[in-house]
Amino acid sequence: MVRVSAVSRTYRLGTAVFEALRGVDLTAHAGEFVAIVGRSGSGKSTLLNLIAGIDRPSAGSVVVAGTDLGQLSENRLAAWRGRTVGVVFQFFQLLPTLTVAENVMLPMELSGGVPGARRRPRALELLDQVGIAALADKLPSTLSGGEQQRAAIARALANDPPVLVADEPTGNLDAATGDAVLNLLEGLAAAGTCVLMVTHERDIAERVPRTVTLADGRVAQDTEAVPC
Numbered sequence: 001m002v003r004v005s006a007v008s009r010t011y012r013l014g015t016a017v018f019e020a021l022r023g024v025d026l027t028a029h030a031g032e033f034v035a036i037v038g039r040s041g042s043g044k045s046t047l048l049n050l051i052a053g054i055d056r057p058s059a060g061s062v063v064v065a066g067t068d069l070g071q072l073s074e075n076r077l078a079a080w081r082g083r084t085v086g087v088v089f090q091f092f093q094l095l096p097t098l099t100v101a102e103n104v105m106l107p108m109e110l111s112g113g114v115p116g117a118r119r120r121p122r123a124l125e126l127l128d129q130v131g132i133a134a135l136a137d138k139l140p141s142t143l144s145g146g147e148q149q150r151a152a153i154a155r156a157l158a159n160d161p162p163v164l165v166a167d168e169p170t171g172n173l174d175a176a177t178g179d180a181v182l183n184l185l186e187g188l189a190a191a192g193t194c195v196l197m198v199t200h201e202r203d204i205a206e207r208v209p210r211t212v213t214l215a216d217g218r219v220a221q222d223t224e225a226v227p228c
């Protein structure tokens, strides 16, 4: 479902060149739940952004759900992203002036992938799936952090993406709420979604079946790697 091959990402700051990722290989399948861990600055978010098509590599290839992202123009990449990858952030990033249900409907409208009459029913189904259907018509600011993250996960699932990437989704939540969000992500993987999650929380990473550790822009350890 996700194949990252020999990927590097270089940032140029004036004359200085900084390599955030250096020759990363990573494959993840449908139904797999992968935690990406490593010290601050090791390249975790950079890698996730490349898989989500938010950013492009300086070298190497990223193939997601059979599409080589390097072959897509900016416009096609944006359209592809909306349909194929759900993204969850640490600080939820819900639009404050839209209700929870409207936030979940927005990606359906942008992609055009869900007919108009189906959007609200689908949003309500997704909100039910994440346990907050009763909050559908509230504004995000009236929800707790855990409820906002559930809403953000429902929004990420709006177009039924085969891949979900989550950057520190529990980083802004207390332990019990973080646990509940992790349960949700586990359930999605069990239902066939390929879930890739960046986390710096050891107890969260320990619950995930596979852990990929980045160090200085390289894969230092992959608990699934087959020994030679």
Ligand SMILES: Nc1ncnc2c1ncn2[C@@H]1O[C@H](COP(=O)(O)OP(=O)(O)OP(=O)(O)O)[C@@H](O)[C@H]1O
Pocket: 011, 012, 013, 018, 019, 020, 038, 039, 040, 041, 042, 043, 044, 045, 046, 047, 200
């Ligand atoms: N737009 C950018 N311009 C220049 N350098 C950048 C840019 N984005 C990231 N970097 C650098 O690339 C390196 C990797 O950043 P990245 O955000 O991927 O790390 P991370 O492992 O997710 O860190 P953290 O755990 O602190 O979020 C860091 O040294 C960062 O400063």
